[in-house]
Amino acid sequence: MSATSHSMTPTNVAELQALATSVRRGDTGALHLSPKAQQLLDALLAMPETVGLSNISRLGEQLEVNPSSLTRLARALGFSGFRAFQALFREDLAGSSFYSTRAERLLDFGQAPEGAIAQGAQDQALWQQEMANLTAAVEGLDSHVLQRAVSLIVEARHIHVIGLRASFGAAHYLAYYLDFLRDDVRQVSPLAGVGVEQGQRLAEGDLVIGLAFRPETRISVDYCRLAVEQGATLLALTNHPGSQLASLTDHVLLAPADGPFFFNPMTSLFLLVELLLSRVAHAMGNDAISSIRQREALIACLNVE
Structure with a gap:
């Protein structure tokens, strides 16, 4: 050294x-x-x-x-x-709080009114903080960055979506509905038998969408880093501009996750996911409609409920 x-x-x-x-x-x-x-x-x-x-x-x-x-x-x-x-x-x-610290703050009744209305006041505080996160997510969006993200999704040859632990639900939601709109979408998850070695198949023209909130999952960070080294483009959805995912790419969408929860609030992340899906569908136009109809026909044929 x-x-x-x-x-x-x-x-x-x-x-x-x-x-x-x-x-x-x-x-x-x-x-x-x-x-x-x-x-x-x-x-x-x-x-x-x-x-x-x-x-x-x-x-x-x-x-x-x-x-x-x-x-x-x-x-x-x-x-x-x-x-x-x-x-x-x-x-x-x-500048951030650990889960245990958040739990202590959430359970600190000394900060809430005493009596029967204490729990209701806490519920109100949680709701207000979630609304603040949603507002911050929308106000912090750069329209050019969002539109570039949409273009990357539409134009990519292959798309891999990775998000583990708390981010797994949003990653699955995004991958599932993107697969309605276009081909070659894969969710990377050890649970589904799709491990990080899949990143070796990525190359220039491919896209990885990484979802991770701090503390970030090492597997997610390593996978995204491997993809970038292979020449793929990374689109990061995270809750902090100083996150490891954000340091790997210029394409970053931020989902604020402040509040008294002992876990990371995910409302703003799902909002970003829905914004992406909506804009991608609009950008693809009739191709998106055709793809959705084909999926619906397959579901009907197989009697999937």
């Missing part, structure tokens, strides 16, 4: 992700890291919460590396040591 200048030292996790991408591509003037150091950096970026909360010894045990390797990597990246490197992850976590 060769040390980088302090002027190049990342000041936040998003910059660190961009640096890792530059190193991986071997960009001119990029920091040089050994293959093992690159793998270690990628592993750390894939588990930001663990990095922010663990001491160096425990983190070394989890990654099966000597703590000195973490220190050397931090210094190679321009930091004075591991603690300075770890501070990036802790600052990033300060």
